[in-house]
Amino acid sequence: MPPTDNNDDNTPPIDFHHPYTPYDVQLEFMRAVYSVLEKGNGQVGILESPTGTGKSLSLICSALTWLRNHKRARFSASFDAVAASLHGEPDWMIETALRRKRDELARGWEEREAKLKALRAKERAMEERGRAGKRQRVGGDDAGGARGKKEVDEEKEFLIGEWRDDDEGRAGDDPLGMFGRETRELLEKVGLARRKGGEEEEDGGVEEEVKIFYTSRTHSQLTQFIAELRRPEFPPSLPEGMVPAGDNEKGGDMKEVVKQLPLSSRQKLCINPSVSRLGSLSAINDRCTELQQSKTKEKCSFMPNPENLKGTHQFRDKVLATLPDIEDMHRIGKEMQVCPYYASRTVIPGAEVITLPYPLLLQESARNALGIKLEGNVVIIDEAHNIMDAVANVYAAEIRLAELRRARQMLGVYVKRFGKKLKGENRVMVAQVGRVVESLSEWLSARLLVKGDHGIAEPNELLKARGADQINLYKLIRYIQESKLAYKAESYASHVEEQETAAPDGKLPSSTPVLHTLVSFLTALTNLSTEGRVFFEKIPGPSSDVKLSYLLLSPTHAFSSIASSARAVILAGGTMSPFEDYKAHLFPTFPPEKITTLSCGHVIPASSLCVWTLASTKPIPMGSSSANVPDSFEFSFQRRSDPSQIRQLGLAVLNICTVVPDGVVVFFPSYGYLDEVVKIWQQAPDSATKSIWERLAGKKHIFRETKGGSSDEILQTYTQAILSPNDLKKAPSAPHGTQTGALLLSVVGGKMSEGINFSDRLGRCVVIVGLPYPNINSPEWKARIEYIESSTLSRLTEGPQASVALSRDQAMAAAKQAARDFYENACMRAVNQSIGRAIRHQGDYAAIVLVDRRFGTERIRAKLPGWIRGGMAEGSEGKGLQGLMGALSGFFRGKRRC
Structure with missing residues (x-):
């Protein structure tokens, strides 16, 4: 099936800078990608290219060719504006004005390089001040001896710090809201965050106007993509003749290296052994952010700070100068002795291509935490055949009765040790966590006594016991996250178990991160009730157990922040057929002219x-x-x-x-x-x-x-x-x-x-x-079918997209057919x-x-x-x-x- 926007025969061919001679199907695919990106304005491409046809390389060549052409077009547009303003004037005047404009752009290039040079000098001065400050602090002794060491260490390590609910909503508006004021100011100072309102740092580096965000399902697929990215060479983003003398001394066509940054989680990038050994992502996240709290004396030595600015800047320059994968980022961070997870923020402004796994792109909260802005940028989702399942998985959550019992036990142990030392809001909030755990436990325990192995749970019923339905879940979730209650309670339980078991191999006994699981489930409960369902299911086995699962029924709302903000979205995969579901459930409000579909043939005879x-x-x-x-x-x-x-x-x-x-x-x-x-x-x-x-x-x-x-x-x-x-x-x-x-x-x-x-x-x-x-008789599929029927019927009979030509019966028949199509x-x-x-x-x-x-x-x-x-x-x-x-x-x- 040809693309919906075939190139006109009179359009000159595009050189995609493919490192090999591309097949016809590859050219067809690259033209479709280029066309979608060139149109912009919220365009979507749903493209299928069979495995073995060089899909990844075709995506790279078409997208990067467009990006470099787009940059050059910006320069050309400035020349056209000058010429248009002098329409009707003598040729010599137009030539003089254009030459002046060309010199102006060249000076701009040189001024940018001078700015970067001055920035490096300023950074060196900051590094020197950092070293001087470090020398002054050398020799300071740590007060306190062995007396009462165990009790003091336990309180320091596990006691919750003072928490006040005086900054409502801060974390949602500020990507660095999880940190204390001093840490946020430090991150801004060393260039790891944009200032409020998106103001550019006065000493900030050059930022690329348009970026390509590329995501795929697995870590290995992203690594393969980066390996492919190293194959082609692309012309510079400056127009021919614009490069100042001396910048291309070797002659010939200058090749501009692609500036690429891979982003990942702390679990992949953390170089602090005491944190990375915790294993689970939730525990690593909590311990890492705890170490950045302004009141914490024991800070992570790898966190970018005035003393390791040199390493931070070297990290940034080395990443932009190469095409690193995640392993390279980890290695460079260790070489520079600076955290690659945080130092990567300095690389984002100058990157052309940013690679990241599905969860970091699909969750808006994850994008905010990384400082990722999709507005005006390009999003490419590879292996997109499972994108709807991926969205559902990102927002899915489950918790078992056994885990809730474990959570109740851990909270009991924690409160017994530290309860009298908890003050103010901490005492109230910990008690609320306990009530929520008790209510969920009672509801699940009752399910063990009823007939049937599975069914649908009403969210309002889950928190009826113990008055838990009167608790503000948003505030409770924020408290658990900001106070690090989950990490501290679980770490203390692990600490107690370690002392009791005295593991002979010296390894710490692993503690199931059940409170983190609870937070994930409570977060799911705060989603729109029309978009998800909660199910219960009895777990077969010798020990009686039952679990609650949250299922996102539709990816539409969760994906809308991507679809509505990006300049263009490309969904690419080896087996994207049938296409209808992507249109109906990811881009339901997009007119047909904004969606391009293509199913390429194979390269085999x-x-x-x-x-x-x-x-x-x-x-x-x-x-x-x-x-x-x-x-x-x-x-x-x-x-x-x-x-x-x-x-x-x-x-x-x-x-x-x-x-x-x-x-x-x-x-x-x-x-x-x-x-x-x-x-x-x-x-x-x-x-x-x-x-x-x-x-x-x-x-x-x-x-x-x-x-x-x-x-x-x-x-x-x-x-x-x-x-x-x-x-x-x-x-x-x-x-x-x-x-x-x-x-x-x-x-x-x-x-x-x-x-x-x-x-x-x-x-x-x-x-x-x-x-x-x-299995259409499963509770999950019954709920999905019901949701699609009801949402389709609502769309056909209500709101701006309602069809006046359809009767109620016809709309009902169309809704049932939409559900059957989704199922098939x-x-x-x-x-x-x-x-x-x-x-x-x-x-x-x-x-x-x-x-x-x-x-x-x-x-x-x-x-x-x-x-x-x-x-x-x-x-x-x-x-x-x-x-x-x-x-x-x-x-x-x-x-x-x-």
Whole structure:
């Protein structure tokens, strides 16, 4: 499907500075990205480019080319303004004015460099003053001896400091609101924060006008992106001839290094051993911010301060001069003996590209804490097929009864030790925390006595006991965060346990961060009630337990701050189809002309892909529907447990394994169904006949994904069976030397369905069994369907987007259809992810077999990626197993000849 904004034939081609000769599909993708960014003004691009087509490099080349062109255009616009103001004047006057403007811009460049030079001199002077102050403090002794040391240390370490509710809302308005006044002023002084109102520091560095924020799902994906970012070279952002003499002494085209900054959490960047060893992110955050409190004597020595300004500035310069990843940031911080988490703030103004993981971009509070402003900037979300789930996960929270009991125990131990020393607001607030814990505990305890394993919980009912419903949750959450109650109470409980257990290995016993979990859950309860639901679920096991879970039903409101503020948003992924959900739930108010969609083809030739729909074992007569064929494959919930159908499936897989070389991966709808299938395949009709399982084992080594099992171990042995079969122990049921390759039985949505690379011999055939629809009877999906129906109906009948052409009944029908589409799209996104495991590069080839008659319907096929639809054999759904075997035999015979 071509982009909705194809370039005009008269438009000159764009040099994207791709380090290689790009394929046609890469050029199509880069043009679409460039067009979205160039239009700006809240444009959105939803772009699909199959894995193996160089998507990341295409994103880099198109986005950075646009950014540099955009910068040059700003300079050119200033020249055009001069020329326009002199319209009708003699040419010599216009030339003189333009030359004066050019000299003015050149002087501006030189003045900026002089400003930077002066800034360095000022920094050196500040560094010298810092060293002098440090020399004056050397030799100061610490009062206090061993007398009463234990009690004093405990109070110093664990007692809550004085807290007053006299700064309501400060943390929400000020990214540094979590710190004391002295610390905030210090951060501003050393350039780690903008001053109130966005005023620029008088000695601030050069700030890039437009930035690109790039985010992906995992740390490793961001590292791979940065590695790709090092490949291309881009021209400078200044127009040709504008670089002052002496700045390009080597001659030729000057290449301007991309200025990139990776951001991450304290857990990845902390270099203070006493903090990083705490392990959990919440504990690290609390301990770190506690060390920055103005009243804390024991400060972190790595925190940027007047004494280590030199290291802070060297950190900034080194990061901007290179293209570091997170490991590099950690290493540079250790070299300079300055905290990379805080020192990275000095790099943000001068960075062109900022990479960060999903949670840091998707949560507005996280963006505020980092000082990230999206207004007028570009947001690129890679691996965006799961962006709606990612938003839901960021805002999800859960807590168990066992954790609440643990929290009550920890609070009891803490109050017993320090209760008499708590004063004023502290005593009141700690008591309120206890009441909330008691109320939640009582509600969950009552659920253990009722019938049913799960259900929906009313938020108002959760806090009815102990008068907890009268407590201001916003204030309570802020108190726990600012007072560091969670860290101090948990640390003290850990301290007591350490003394009681006296661990022989010297390691601190780990304390579950249950109070942090409580804060997350209470924060979720403060979200809009229309957008989320709270569920309870009994936990199976020997110990009776039950948990509360908060589920965000819609990502619309949470994502709106990104969608409405950025200059442009790009959603890119290998399997984005179907597109409708992103439009309906991330950009519901955006007009069609603001959204560009593109589904690129693959870089492989058509001869390298064979896609087949196996609707039945036997051919379907012309004019008949597969739904009316008795032995057609349909793995719906009502039919999938039919033993006859499962055995027919086994025979089909056996035939596939006979003709497909090397690796075959079969994806099932769920772990439970995979167990059911394997059980029937392992049953032999009689003692003289081998079971389907034994016959499969005679063809290939069989591997099976298990819920909770190690995917790395399975993948390693599966790979070994294909690439180094002589080193692998033969299956007991198989004759020695007859197995060729391996068969992997996996699950759609499982560990093998995303992020695993089954390239080349590891995945010569991918088989999808059935359509993995979620359990629509689960409380979570019932709530989702109900929410989509109600919100769609409201949009169609109320407010500015209401359609006057629709009757109430028509609007209701449209709302139900929207919910059905969302449900089906969730299924097809999971299918498309599993399919994408096979073809991974231009020279790869594979067969894809879709086993279910419903894959032959146009509605389902329309939700497959374009490159899959293009490789689908015409009429395959009516040709049965014999037709499939002929197609596979011919396909792989042709590849062997190649």
